Amino acid sequence: DGGITQSPKYLFRKEGQNVTLSCEQNLNHDAMYWYRQDPGQGLRLIYYSQIVNDFQKGDIAEGYSVSREKKESFPLTVTSAQKNPTAFYLCASSIDPGSGYEQYFGPGTRLTVT
């Protein structure tokens, strides 16, 4: 089955700890994205990557970091510098960044920081 997997589904951390969210896709897509979703707000883009070893900041990159060492994987680290990290995090991918193809989403990771 082709798709996007995110793990874990639920994640709990103490304030001050860094945490890494996993995103893997076997769709052979070039572009991958990380979004954050908060109640009452639209999805907001954190980082995106159009090709391996390259990524760009989205609208709310502060306090987050990413890497893209493999085409299939785009992990997101939520650092202690992120002031309000509790949220639902969604990973997405699309075939070709310049083609206008639709984005496909993973099941999401709900992060709770206390």
Place this chain on the structure above:
Amino acid sequence: KQEVTQIPAALSVPEGENLVLNCSFTDSAIYNLQWFRQDPGKGLTSLLLIQSSQREQTSGRLNASLDKSSGRSTLYIAASQPGDSATYLCAVRPSNFGNEKLTFGTGTRLTIIP
């Protein structure tokens, strides 16, 4: 800056009725518009993607229309079923080449009453 609005925020209709969900955007310079469905606690499922040159797209009981000049899209659901209950989001992609940033609306939460 592109803004996407979905009104109403919530909608309840009896099973079997046809219904229309609305999406409006402030900047008509879009490449495409995508409609998604999101079930509680889950990721987004792509329903329909309309390119800027298209007027509508259909998939089963769903029909999405696009009027780029007026900054509006509608998602028509025919013969609604309880399984259609979910939050429906629209997102627009800007027309400048290589820009992958989607702007999302905050969604319409749809409840179909059996």
